[in-house]
Amino acid sequence: MRILYTLIFLFILNGLFAQDVRETIIFEEFNSTSLSKVIRTLKNKYKVKFAYDDALISGLTITGSYNNMSILDFLDEVLPENGIDYQILNGKFILIPKAIETDPAVPTLFNFTLNGVVRDRLTGETLPNALVRVAGSDYGTVTNKDGRFYLPNVPTDTSTIEVSYLGYKVNNTQLTPEDNKRSVDVEMREHTTNIKGVTVESIPNETVKIGEDVGQMSINPRSLGNIPSLGELDIFRSLQLLPGVSGTDETSGGLSIRGSEPSQNLTLFDGFTLYQLDHFYGVYSAINADAVKDIQIFKSGFAPKYGNRIGGVIDITGKSGNRNKPEFDIGLNLLSARAAAQAPLFGKKGSFIIAGRRAFTDILQTDLYKKLIGRVRDNSTELQDLEANSGSSDIIPDFSFYDINAKISYQPDRDQLLSLSFYKGNDDLMTNFSGQVNDMDDVTIDEDGSYGNEGIGLSWSRQWNRQYYSTLTLGRSTFNDDYTYNSQIMNNGNNVFDYALIKTNQITEAQFNFHNEVTVNREHKVDFGIKGSRIEMFHRVEVDNREDSEVSVDGVIYGIYFNEHYTPNEQVTIQAGLRYTSSGLTLENFISPRLSVFLRPSKSFALKFMAGRYQQLIHQVIQDDVFTGNQNFWTLADNQLKPMRSTNLAAGFNYSKNGWIIDTEYFYKSINNLSRSTVSHISVGGAPRPELDFAQGTGQINGIDVLIQKNTRVYSGWLAYTHLNSTSKFTGLTDFEGNPIFRDINNGERLPALQDQGHEIKLVNMLDFKRFNFSSTWIYGSGKPFLEPQINFIRDNQDRIIEFEVVNTEKTVKRLPVYNRIDVSAAYKFGNENFGGELGISILNVLGKVNVRGKALDTGVITNAIGDTRAPSNDELFRDLTLLDFTPSIFLNIKF
DSSP states (O other), rough: OHHHHHHHHHHHHHHHOOGGGGOOOEEEEEEEEEEHHHOOOOOOOOHHEEOOOOOHTTTEEEEEEEEEEEEEEHHHTTTTGTTEEEEEETTTEEEEEEOOOOOOOOOOEEEEEEEEEEETTTTOOOOTTTEETTOOOOEEOOOTTTSSEEEEEEEEETTTTEEEOTBBBEEEOOGGGGGGOOOEEEOOOOOEEEEETSSSSOOOOOSSEEEESEEEEEEEEEEGGGGGOOOOHHHHHTTTTTTOOOOOSSTTTTBTTTTTOOGEEEEEEETTEEOEEGGGGGGGEESSSGGEEEEEEESSSTTTSSOOSSOOOEHHHOOOOOOOOOOOEEEESEEEEEEEEEEEETTTTTTEEEEEEEEEEEOOHHHHHHHHHHHHHHTTTHHHHHHHTTTOOOOEEEEEEEEEEEEEOOOOSSSSEEEEEEEEEEEEEEEEEEEETTEEEEEEEEEEEEEEEEEEEEEEEEEEEESSEEEEEEEEEEEEEEEEEEEEEEETTEEEEEEEEEEEEEEEEEEEEHHHHHHHSSSSEEEEEEEEEEEEEEHHHTTTTTEEEEEEEEEEEEEEEEEEHHHHTTEEEEEEEEEEEETTTTTTOEEEEEEEEEEEEEEEEEEEEEEEEEEEEEEEEEEETTTTTOOEEEEOSSSSSSOOOEEEEEEEEEEEEEEEEEEEEEEEEEEEEEEEEEEEEEETTTEEEEEEEEEEEEEEEEEEEEEEEEEEEEEEEEEEEEEEEEEEEEEEOOOOOEEEEEEOOOGGOEEEEOOOSEEEEEEEEEEEEEEEEEEEEEEEEEEOOOHHHHHEEEEESSEHHHEEEEEEEEEEEEOOOEEEEEEEEEEEEESSSSHHHHHHHEEEEETTEEEOEEEOOOHHHHHHHHSSSOOOHHHHHEEEEEOOEEEEEEEEEEEE
């Protein structure tokens, strides 16, 4: 740790005393101001040095608004149109006459192959998933994880290469024979949203981009920072604003993609798997946005390189760090604080980044924290019992969370890259209560909870030649969810109530992946590889010092995949692939074919189609228990708990023109071997005794996604609509002797799935106006289903209730109320040449609408019915689990 502290201290010193002139940010407005006066302003106010001939700038004037703009972007806009160019020498800008343009040189190379790397101009970070093509052509390629590209059949060495990347300005690089290069480095400038002179062409501010695969979308993490939140950019909450991703759950830990259960999604960070996606019971994402460079989401039709999931894929690439100079970020809100530091290493052949967050709620408990934790407790059966037993509704636990990201990268030469990425996040909860209730009962309650995720990934990539690239990744992920609860009530020294609960679920996964990409020619590109993982899982539940269940399982899963990209012309792209999966967990192996087709009749219109089969050998069993709530746990498939299988189909179109994007996809999924654990209860002496049943079944999902997006220079927004129909059916199964292995639910009839939601509408608006950002979101969703269990009351001969039973395999389908929520946010940007920042406020659920997430059995009502002659109604038995009401929050972010 001393070495780490020393490194951070040195980075801070370096950042404080070393200011790169290229990083200077200006805030100016000019109205027919002479260029000589403009230069004097920059010299005096921002300490920028210039050298020039007075005759060169004589008679020239500048008009425009240039707020929060880098000095490089400013000079690149105002100088060329006035016939001036510049060079940077020893921190000084040298103004020189712009070279007179001549006729294009005579090309010397034809139909040649161009290699290159796409980078951020200011940080030197490579940019994955950037689109590279010859200007005016629909044919192109996409950069890989290391920002590398291979573009065959470039017409001539005088062609213009167009590079686009979400959140950055389009780069047009003119090739010249004098360069005599078949390899280029393309430097991209991040898009700025400031109003400039009227002679400058407007650049759309993209936030969401439709990917090259069916169902694929990219989001711009930088633009999403303006969206209303609890004080900071929330990665997974932002994804929930896309079509096809449920946005009415209000939890970062439950991404339901096109009706699939959250556990059916694969979430990767720098190649290793994340199992826990949230902090604070879903209030925050588990991933710090300061450490994120690129996000790709695949809602269906993901390539064969992704396996062991049947829902969707969220592939996150972490930042590698600034290769040019040290950079620091600090953020503060009403719940947590965060900081990040990055700097070049190894003589700018490498870089380093460390980013961390910590909640200070165990030290300072703000009103916002008390409100959020109160909501969590109201929605928890165990915590409801805790407060009922203690006689107090104001027990505030000690709670905190933290996460840390660290990554170091080293590029020994142009063709190789080594990187080591680390992540750890954890939530800790502790409650201790001891006191007297009703002047006679002594109550003691102890509660401890801890859950989190840890991962580490080592990657080595190499460009072996112009056509062959490979990456070897080794990773390890761990997940833990541990909870203990003890309560005791003493009356005059006698123990009248004693309850103890211990739950634990642990996962350890070690994995390797050898990925290869070969570009054969313009028409054919192949990627293939092998992936293996060893997974160990442990689950245990102990109630009242008796072991109710314990499962320990491990296994090895191998996958071999192959994918062919065939582009016969600019109008057609076909991908056909295959994945073979083998494991000792089951007696069968799996072959998963996948196909996708893109047709582009015109530059603005495209048709798309995909079909594929998918398998998943890891289950998160949903344990449906109305007394304790859903207690889900992870386990592996075997010959009884069979692997889930899915067949996916999708088809749609995309239209893009004049800053408008319309994207529509119809999707269909059929799923086999869904798993459920239902817990029924029968009371003995008024106390419930559980009866566990297990069920496997099938699911069917179909629907349509629509995205309508508009991008302008200062505005970005979209309307997302999803129609979804999701059903499931669980039927019984017996062994050879007729003993039940799986029990049916509702006699095997098809029921709405928990994710079923007929209509969901999301409207997002983001406006940048000079130094201010304004944004709003509106989410509307029709009611999701609530499957109410059958409850029977048993009476004596005097019609008094003596016992009850909860039959959780018999359900009545009801619907929750409509979901409706509006959030707003405003932020003010400030700064100078040395640092920048923003101060803002967000208001969630500005109208204060009471939204309901679900319903839970009111255990007090049902147990208090014992001895009474009147049975409580269903409305009395089940209480609403409500979501956030009117919730304001302020935040401060600083960057230097």
